[in-house]
Amino acid sequence: MTSKPLTPAALEVRGLTVVRGEVRALTDVDLTVAPGRVTALVGPNGSGKSTLFAAVTGGVDVTSGTVKVGGTDAAAARRRREIAFVGQDDTVDRQFPLTVADVVAQGRPAPRGLLGRRTAADRAAVAEALARVGLADLARRPIGALSGGQRRRVLVARALVQEAGLLLLDEPLAGVDVASAELLVDIVRARADEGAGVLVSTHDLAGVTDLADDVVLLAGRVVAAGPVASTLTPAALAEAFGLRTGDVRR
Numbered sequence: 402m403t404s405k406p407l408t409p410a411a412l413e414v415r416g417l418t419v420v421r422g423e424v425r426a427l428t429d430v431d432l433t434v435a436p437g438r439v440t441a442l443v444g445p446n447g448s449g450k451s452t453l454f455a456a457v458t459g460g461v462d463v464t465s466g467t468v469k470v471g472g473t474d475a476a477a478a479r480r481r482r483e484i485a486f487v488g489q490d491d492t493v494d495r496q497f498p499l500t501v502a503d504v505v506a507q508g509r510p511a512p513r514g515l516l517g518r519r520t521a522a523d524r525a526a527v528a529e530a531l532a533r534v535g536l537a538d539l540a541r542r543p544i545g546a547l548s549g550g551q552r553r554r555v556l557v558a559r560a561l562v563q564e565a566g567l568l569l570l571d572e573p574l575a576g577v578d579v580a581s582a583e584l585l586v587d588i589v590r591a592r593a594d595e596g597a598g599v600l601v602s603t604h605d606l607a608g609v610t611d612l613a614d615d616v617v618l619l620a621g622r623v624v625a626a627g628p629v630a631s632t633l634t635p636a637a638l639a640e641a642f643g644l645r646t647g648d649v650r651r
């Protein structure tokens with residue numbers, strides 16, 4: 402008798418192939434993100450990291466294969482708001498007169514009822530997420546009056562208040578200072594400790610050990626996958642990044 406796992410994977414990708422125009426961006430990708438674990442998605446430019454996120458969030462058509470989130474089809478999970486995503490080029494409209502707290506509150510379900518007011522739970526979640534990303538003092542500031550790095554943190558806070566079972570972050574460490582990077586690593590870990598599955602793409606090989614439990618090395622296909630220590634071997638890195646083995650230092 403085969404026993405089914407008690408908890409479904411936060412994300413389970415099987416045989417995923419995505420063709421974008423003339424380009425085969427992903428070929429036969431298998432990948433699992435377990436609840437309570439942080440998985441790093443590592444690969445060179447053009448290796449398909451953003452395409453993989455797009456396949457989960459509905460930003461690109463799946464050519465073949467399956468994408469399941471929390472045990473159900475990704476489209477159904479999106480409707481249940483079970484997927485929180487911070488993309489690489491996510492922007493907020495700086496001209497629109499929204500405060501930082503307003504933008505974070507967008508991560509909560511739309512307010513119901515005649516007055517459409519946010520609930521006390523919404524307000525508490527927004528305050529907690531802003532504190533987590535170190536922006537509690539800026540809650541009432543217009544979103545247009547923040548630095549680029551601060552706006553990034555606002556978008557992470559917006560993803561946190563969604564309380565989704567799957568958190569996806571596309572290159573959150575790119576272009577952030579050391580303190581912000583450390584904060585992000587802590588935030589990601591805390592979300593996993595709360596039971597979410599987290600998938601984070603990064604170019605920063607040196608930081609993967611601090612960031613993640615598991616790693617998937619991508620080069621249009623999966624080169625290697627598993628626990629960080631046993632997976633990031635010089636040979637696997639060389640294969641994924643197209644280097645000679647002797648070039649890879651860890």
Ligand SMILES: Nc1ncnc2c1ncn2[C@@H]1O[C@H](COP(=O)(O)OP(=O)(O)OP(=O)(O)O)[C@@H](O)[C@H]1O
Binds near residue numbers: 425447452
């Ligand atoms: N909109 C698009 N139309 C056609 N091809 C695309 C499109 N977006 C990406 N591609 C191609 O798909 C492949 C994978 O790109 P993708 O953006 O997923 O890689 P990536 O690993 O996220 O790269 P990077 O690290 O540079 O962000 C590349 O060959 C790219 O040129």
